Amino acid sequence: xxxKIAVQVDDLTVAYNYKPVLWDIDLEIPEGVLxxxxxxxxxxxxxxxxxxxxxxxxxxGSVSIYGKSYDKQRSLVAxxxxxxxxxxxxxxxxxxxxxxxxxxxxGWIKRPRQKQKKAALEALEKxxxxxxxxxxxxxxxxxxxxRIFLARALVQDASIYFMDEPFQGVDATTEIAIINILKxxxxxxxxxxxxxxxxxxxxEYFDWVTFLNVKKIATGPxxxxxxxxxxxxxxxxxxxxxxxx
Amino acid sequence: MDIQEYFSLVFSDYTLRTITLGxxxxxxxxxxxxxxxxxxxxxxxxxxxxxxxxxxxAISFLITGxxxxxxxxxxxxxxxxxxxxxxxGIITKTHLKSxxxxxxxxxxxxxxxMLLLTFIQKQPNANQAGLDKYLFxxxxxxxxxxxxxxxxxxxxxxxVLLLFWKEFKILLFDKDYAKTLGFNTKTIDIxxxxxxxxxxxxxxxxxxxxLMSAMLLAPAAAARQWxxxxxxxxxxxxxxxxxxxxxxxxxxxxxxxxxxxxxIVLVAAVFVFISxxxxxxxxxxxxxxxxxxxxRDLQLHKTLAFMYNIAETHDDISHPHEIKxxxxxxGFTKGTLKKLVEKNYVTLQGSTWSLTNEGFKSASNLYNxxxxxxx
Numbered sequence: 001x002x003x004k005i006a007v008q009v010d011d012l013t014v015a016y017n018y019k020p021v022l023w024d025i026d027l028e029i030p031e032g033v034l035x036x037x038x039x040x041x042x043x044x045x046x047x048x049x050x051x052x053x054x055x056x057x058x059x060x061g062s063v064s065i066y067g068k069s070y071d072k073q074r075s076l077v078a079x080x081x082x083x084x085x086x087x088x089x090x091x092x093x094x095x096x097x098x099x100x101x102x103x104x105x106x107g108w109i110k111r112p113r114q115k116q117k118k119a120a121l122e123a124l125e126k127x128x129x130x131x132x133x134x135x136x137x138x139x140x141x142x143x144x145x146x147r148i149f150l151a152r153a154l155v156q157d158a159s160i161y162f163m164d165e166p167f168q169g170v171d172a173t174t175e176i177a178i179i180n181i182l183k184x185x186x187x188x189x190x191x192x193x194x195x196x197x198x199x200x201x202x203x204e205y206f207d208w209v210t211f212l213n214v215k216k217i218a219t220g221p222x223x224x225x226x227x228x229x230x231x232x233x234x235x236x237x238x239x240x241x242x243x244x245x
Numbered sequence: 246m247d248i249q250e251y252f253s254l255v256f257s258d259y260t261l262r263t264i265t266l267g268x269x270x271x272x273x274x275x276x277x278x279x280x281x282x283x284x285x286x287x288x289x290x291x292x293x294x295x296x297x298x299x300x301x302x303a304i305s306f307l308i309t310g311x312x313x314x315x316x317x318x319x320x321x322x323x324x325x326x327x328x329x330x331x332x333x334g335i336i337t338k339t340h341l342k343s344x345x346x347x348x349x350x351x352x353x354x355x356x357x358x359m360l361l362l363t364f365i366q367k368q369p370n371a372n373q374a375g376l377d378k379y380l381f382x383x384x385x386x387x388x389x390x391x392x393x394x395x396x397x398x399x400x401x402x403x404x405v406l407l408l409f410w411k412e413f414k415i416l417l418f419d420k421d422y423a424k425t426l427g428f429n430t431k432t433i434d435i436x437x438x439x440x441x442x443x444x445x446x447x448x449x450x451x452x453x454x455x456l457m458s459a460m461l462l463a464p465a466a467a468a469r470q471w472x473x474x475x476x477x478x479x480x481x482x483x484x485x486x487x488x489x490x491x492x493x494x495x496x497x498x499x500x501x502x503x504x505x506x507x508x509i510v511l512v513a514a515v516f517v518f519i520s521x522x523x524x525x526x527x528x529x530x531x532x533x534x535x536x537x538x539x540x541r542d543l544q545l546h547k548t549l550a551f552m553y554n555i556a557e558t559h560d561d562i563s564h565p566h567e568i569k570x571x572x573x574x575x576g577f578t579k580g581t582l583k584k585l586v587e588k589n590y591v592t593l594q595g596s597t598w599s600l601t602n603e604g605f606k607s608a609s610n611l612y613n614x615x616x617x618x619x620x
Contacts, residue, residue: 050421053424053425054424054425055421055424055425071427074425074426074427077425079421079422079425081419081421081422085419085421086418086419087284087286087418090284090417090418090475091284091469091472091473091474091475091477091478092414092418092473092474092475093473093474097418100414100415100418100419100422103411103412103415103423103426103428104425104426104427104428106411107427108409108412108428109408109409109411109412110411111410111411112411136473138473152422
């Protein structure tokens with residue numbers, strides 16, 4: 001972790017209809033952290049990521065990536081959407097999906113070539129999915145599909161990675177494989193931001209955490225702020241998480 | 246005229262050639278674009294668009310008083326596009342779901358179109374007859390210039406498709422992700438939708454407002470069954486569409502001039518039917534066969550595993566056992582035992598069985614095999 005701020009969010013407010021989903025969020029994410037965003041269902045965790053990435057238009061507020069707008073810094077950012085957000089029966093192969101990670105750097109019209117294919121194969125190798133490169137994506141297990149999504153983001157070779165519930169519905173092997181890759185990314189100085197559900201694993205997996213429930217409750221190092229007080233504030237009930245010392 | 250006669254005439258007879266070429270091109274372009282509609286889960290959009298085109302035809306006639314097909318189809322294009330944008334507007338601006346928006350626009354525009362048609366028919370104008378052919382289409386009215394029009398649009402469509410192939414694919418699969426990569430998804434979206442509208446309008450004269458959506462969906466649905474690649478699917482859909490057009494025209498021309506549009510749609514439906522049943526990977530027939538085979542294999546495996554567990558308790562794996570022991574086990578049947586004997590896994594002697602070396606080896610590998618297959 002360095003002193004640089006990778007992602008800065010100021011006064012961000014997002015509403016789908018009348019009710020705000022995110023209210024006046026200020027957030028500074030330092031470079032090089034592996035951060036979990038936690039909060040109850042409907043807390044706006046995915047919305048926060050999508051607003052930072054420009055998928056959703058906020059009512060107010062601004063987002064900057066290394067001091068500039070997202071539009072200018074696109075190439076520094078990779079995104080892993082929720083697995084359930086796409087139709088896995090789409091007629092395409094694992095390799096083809098991972099190749100999509102190169103589309104951004106290619107820009108309009110240009111086709112992926114050997115160089116892009118090589119990068120995609122390397123990413124597949126990294127997530128242990130190389131033997132499945134020609135597999136139709138519907139014939140992959142949930143964990144394998146998640147790894148394909150991760151590989152697609154790795155191909156983007158970004159500095160900041162946003163991941164929306166990468167551990168949802170995956171088997172234990174995949175969970176370990178994914179967290180190892182995330183830790184490697186952090187080691188390489190990348191910033192990784194993960195929407196996360198399993199509170200038990202937060203201290204083990206992450207070094208930074210943001211508590212979110214429409215408003216930002218707290219953000220900071222896990223060892224300082226991951227406590228019953230913040231959990232109770234975020235989840236509304238008297239929440240006790242037994243952290244193994 | 247029988248089918249044979251049709252195919253001998255199709256190259257020499259002007260009318261037959263024009264109609265056949267027209268329906269073939271139409272089938273190809275709608276099949277191609279239909280793949281996108283199906284994959285975007287917008288199957289019903291085509292239906293709504295084609296119905297929404299009807300008032301455009303009527304209004305275009307009322308304004309110009311001419312029955313020139315290009316003028317009328319221009320009207321259809323405009324009102325089809327208006328209908329499409331209203332549907333999009335309703336979905337994004339209100340809480341209504343897309344099926345409601347589609348149904349609403351479809352019936353509203355179609356109703357208005359029918360109203361205009363009856364109004365036109367009451368007019369004291371000799372020129373009015375024949376507009377109702379756009380309801381079910383009449384391939385016989387196709388002339389060479391219509392076919393040229395179709396060919397040009399198909400050519401442009403193919404060019405754009407190849408040019409923006411990568412963009413279309415990523416939009417279809419993962420729109421949000423495409424957005425984060427910096428693609429203007431709205432532009433791609435409008436491009437696809439406009440081409441779908443264009444293809445539908447082109448087909449109104451031949452297949453008609455009511456059946457047009459089948460031309461869009463049937464070839465695509467059939468093609469999806471045969472392949473797991475988007476490019477192959479689009480190609481197959483175009484092929485199925487073109488064949489539906491040709492065969493439909495052939496049947497209609499050779500069978501007492503049956504109405505061409507419905508026959509084409511029925512031929513396309515036959516493609517769908519065959520594909521649903523006989524496709525090797527997704528078809529119902531092979532699925533059922535695989536299912537039965539898997540069950541049999543499992544039964545065999547379970548029986549073998551059960552025998553293995555018993556044999557394991559003895560020093561000598563080929564120690565003979567009474568068949569009765571197997572009675573406790575539900576999977577035991579004479580059939581499965583016989584099959585195991587055939588595979589040389591088990592030997593039967595009277596009412597006793599014993600595991601062979603091969604059977605023992607195979608059974609001990611069973612677990613490994615199962616996990617291997619699972620990967």
